[in-house]
Every structure is written in structure tokens, then in C-alpha cells.
Amino acid sequence: MDDGYLLLRGDGRPLHANAAARALVNDEDDALPALSALLPAEAIRTARATGRWNTDLTLADGVVLQVRAYFHDSPGGGHCMVVFHDVSEAHARQQELQRRHAQLRQTLVRLAGAQEQLVQSEKMASIGQLAAGVAHEINNPIGYVHSNLGSLQEYLHSLFSLIEVYERALRLPDPKVMLPEIEDLRARSDIDFITGDLPQLMSESREGIERVTAIVRNLKDFSYSGRDDSWKSADLHAGLDSTINIIWNELKYKVTLEKHYGKLPLVQCRPSELNQVFMNILLNASHAIDERGTITVSTGVEGDEVWVDIQDSGHGIPDEILQRIFDPFFTTKPVGSGTGLGLSISYGIVKKHNGRIEARNVPGAGACFRITLPIRQPAADAA
Numbered sequence: 001m002d003d004g005y006l007l008l009r010g011d012g013r014p015l016h017a018n019a020a021a022r023a024l025v026n027d028e029d030d031a032l033p034a035l036s037a038l039l040p041a042e043a044i045r046t047a048r049a050t051g052r053w054n055t056d057l058t059l060a061d062g063v064v065l066q067v068r069a070y071f072h073d074s075p076g077g078g079h080c081m082v083v084f085h086d087v088s089e090a091h092a093r094q095q096e097l098q099r100r101h102a103q104l105r106q107t108l109v110r111l112a113g114a115q116e117q118l119v120q121s122e123k124m125a126s127i128g129q130l131a132a133g134v135a136h137e138i139n140n141p142i143g144y145v146h147s148n149l150g151s152l153q154e155y156l157h158s159l160f161s162l163i164e165v166y167e168r169a170l171r172l173p174d175p176k177v178m179l180p181e182i183e184d185l186r187a188r189s190d191i192d193f194i195t196g197d198l199p200q201l202m203s204e205s206r207e208g209i210e211r212v213t214a215i216v217r218n219l220k221d222f223s224y225s226g227r228d229d230s231w232k233s234a235d236l237h238a239g240l241d242s243t244i245n246i247i248w249n250e251l252k253y254k255v256t257l258e259k260h261y262g263k264l265p266l267v268q269c270r271p272s273e274l275n276q277v278f279m280n281i282l283l284n285a286s287h288a289i290d291e292r293g294t295i296t297v298s299t300g301v302e303g304d305e306v307w308v309d310i311q312d313s314g315h316g317i318p319d320e321i322l323q324r325i326f327d328p329f330f331t332t333k334p335v336g337s338g339t340g341l342g343l344s345i346s347y348g349i350v351k352k353h354n355g356r357i358e359a360r361n362v363p364g365a366g367a368c369f370r371i372t373l374p375i376r377q378p379a380a381d382a383a
Helices: 019-024 031-038 042-050 088-171 175-189 191-223 236-251 271-287 342-352 378-382
Strands: 004-009 014-017 052-058 064-072 079-086 232-234 255-260 267-269 293-302 305-312 356-361 367-374
Touching (some): 042 052, 042 079, 088 175, 175 191, 236 293, 271 367
Antiparallel strands (some): 004 014, 305 367
């Protein structure tokens, strides 16, 4: 037998051992006691009580044994047979597998951390791009509001000066004495012009402040994620409009935007994440247009799903790379112009929403991205 075996009396006294068992203790003259000494004290007792016992033992030389004891009760106290099976190789393989598993887990943790950093990097790049556009959009109304405030300050100074002259005239016994000075001040201050310009100045300033308020509101709608991470029933059209308003500075110089909105129900989603998807695809669509073109945004409902199409009139996507555009780090832009993560992140967000994102070429009309989303999340229906 390749396995070693040791035969003992019911009281634990050894009777016989084969060559394989003796080799475990270097085939010493006192091999039987040495083999018996390998067994824990409870081995025979447990085997007698339950019929069998087993454990793994590691010898001094590193050999790992699987030890099984079988008790046969009979008149005279019975007998116990112990089988020694060498599992050193299997144990070594198991240890190696555990070590590699631990390494893989560590690698997975590092990769997850790296992926999170890359995603954050892509988000920060998007935020930087948005910030530049938003700053430009806010600068214009703030600029003329600031200019109007300067004019308003001069107008107020002239008006207060005229009021002061009127007050002095009213304190005199004959106010008409001050009429020449009043008329001169009115002419120098151009009060008639101020009277006509002041309402227009205030209207322009109010319009500028309202534009800034709208931009800030769009930013809030674009980035809104709430205090928790729960799903919300949201208006996709509102998300599309806020996203378009936020990135309009990137689009308006070369894009004519067309909207063909269908009637959509509220969709259960994470609005800020979908807004990021819309932003990524809209910006990619504008980059696909070289000089001047059209982006068409369409929406509709099919069964229990809604869809959003974003189509550009650019140069399209070569067929040989159409299947790779959602791969991480894949980009057709020049080095330094793109991370290749925008569409990959968008794909992950849509997949998390149990939806689909697909791209296709439209003959003579560039590329079209379709985002399909369930109206309600399956988990919510199950609940």
C-alpha cells in the first residue's frame, strides 16, 4: 500500500504497521510507539465513540498527513486501524492557490482604486471643461450688469444733486430765484436722458441677473444627486435641457440644435449620472462636427422603456472601430485631447440603470447614439 497504516488494540497499544507507515518515522526499531505518539490523545477515544476520527497532521520535516482512524468493536476490546495519507503536494498546491488568491484580491483592490481615480479624473476633466464654459456664460451678463451699475451710480449722483438744489429752493421765500440754477443743473446732468435710460438700464440688469440665476439653476439640476443614493423618478427632458444649457458655450458656435421630444413618463433613475451620460455624448457629437453642423436630440417610448437619440451630422464612426468605442481608454482623438473614458463611463452608468447604449452610423448624417432605459427599475418592481 502507498498509504501507511497502523493497527492498534482497543486500548491503544500498537500491533502492526506497514512499511509505508514505518517510513514516516524513518523505519526505527521503535516505529510502533513513534507512530502511536503521532496520534492526539482523543483520537482512539473519539473513534471508539463515533466509529471514526480524522485530522491533518504536519510532521517536523514539513510532510502533511491526512490521518483517519476507524474503530471496530469486538469481544476483547476491539481494534483500531489508522491510515496515514500523504497530502503534502495537495496541501502545497492549496497553499499556493490561497497565496495567489490573496495576491489577486490585492490586485483587484488596487485596480478598483485605480479605476475610481480614473473615473474621478474624467469627471474632473469634464468639470474643468464645464467651468470654463459656465464662466464665459456668466461673464457676459455679469459684465454688463457691472457696467450698468457704474452708470446707475453716476445717474444717482446727478439725481441727488438735483434733489439737493430743489430742497434749497424750497427753503427760500421765493423758490423761483433758483430756477436758472436748476435748469442749468438739469442741462448739465442731462436729466431727460437719465429719465429715459434708467428704466432700460434696470431692465437690462434684471435680465442679466436672471440669466445668471438660470445658469446656476441649470448647474444645480445638472449635478443634483440628493442626500442619498436612492433612485428617483425624474423628467429626462429637464435633465437634457439643463445639460444642454450648461454645455451650450461648447456647442453654440458651430452647432444648430434640434429637439424632437416625445411625451415621456417620469423615469426611475439617478438624474445626475444620466446627465453626465448626456453631456459626454453631446460633447462627442460636437467634436465630430468640423465646422458647422446639426445635433438632433429625439426621445420616445417603446413599451416599458424610453429612448433618447443623439444624432450628429459629423463624419461618423469608422465601421472597424464601432465595436470598440465603449472600451476603456479607446479614443480617436489626438494624444492629450481625450482620456478615452467618457463613453466607457457612460456605458457603465447606463448598464447600472439596466439599460442599453448603442451607436450606429446614419448614411450621410454622421453617427447616432441611442440610450434605452427602463421606466422602472426591476428591483423596484420586485419590491
